[in-house]
Amino acid sequence: MAYGSEITSLDQLDVTKLYSYADYFKWKFEERVELIKGIIYKMSPAPSPVHQLIFGVLFWEIQSFFKRKACKVFAAPFDVRLPDSGKQTDDQLVFTVVQPDISVICDPGKIDARGCIGPPDLVVEILSPGSSKKDKEIKFGLYEENGVKEYWLVEPADKVILVYVLKDGKYVGLKSFTGEDEMSSPLFAGLKFKVGEVFE
Known part of the structure; x- marks a missing residue:
């Protein structure tokens, strides 16, 4: 996927791949995630x-x-x-x-x-x-x-x-x-x- 293209759903990503902050910055989906050494980690949807x-x-x-x-x-x-x-x-x-x-x-x-x-x-x-x-x-x-x-x-x-x-x-x-x-x-x-x- 070309650098700079917008990602609007987590489903568009291959979660087995490694990603950088450049990738992270263009993600526009609602789910909150963190990147740790390139690996995507989903965060809790809403705190209790x-x-x-x-x-x-x-x-x-x-x-x-x-x-x-x-x-x-x-x-x-x-x-x-x-x-x-x-x-x-x-x-x-x-x-x-x-x-x-x-x-x-x-x-x-x-x-x-x-x-x-x-x-x-x-x-x-x-x-x-x-x-x-x-x-x-x-x-x-x-x-x-x-x-x-x-x-x-x-x-x-x-x-x-x-x-x-x-x-x-x-x-x-x-x-x-x-x-x-x-x-x-x-x-x-x-x-x-x-x-x-x-x-x-």
Whole structure:
């Protein structure tokens, strides 16, 4: 298919092939997808009410903390492009585009009209039945490999927030925050809140 032609249905694509951001950018179908190393991953069609309530509390806590600070907070849908080389930004050579639930970006040079190019400093993913394996395994490795400094995995079913911080290129898990715990960010001093309030 010629570069630049418009794709209006996911059915037009061969999901066994590898695609780039140049391909992704011309897709005009309603289904939300992510590209991870060229492979298409379908996203949940619509977040559940529980997901949205948790998201609302977390976004408010994070946004309130970063208000009037240099770092910027973005909510999905917001494209984060992760070039394989870490430097190559040509659309046809970028094979990973993800949409974290929440992204915190402290380098303004990474933000452009189409989203973010390069790893955010903090990523938050709220698990859902359709995304659990992807967020815990595939995206975990992806964020680790690309240098996302802090990664929160939020588990609504267990009412737990797992926090990982990057040390020497590998994620180190902190304690599981739950119930009456006060969760605090290891990267951003002062970003803290009661975990129980997230799941009320």
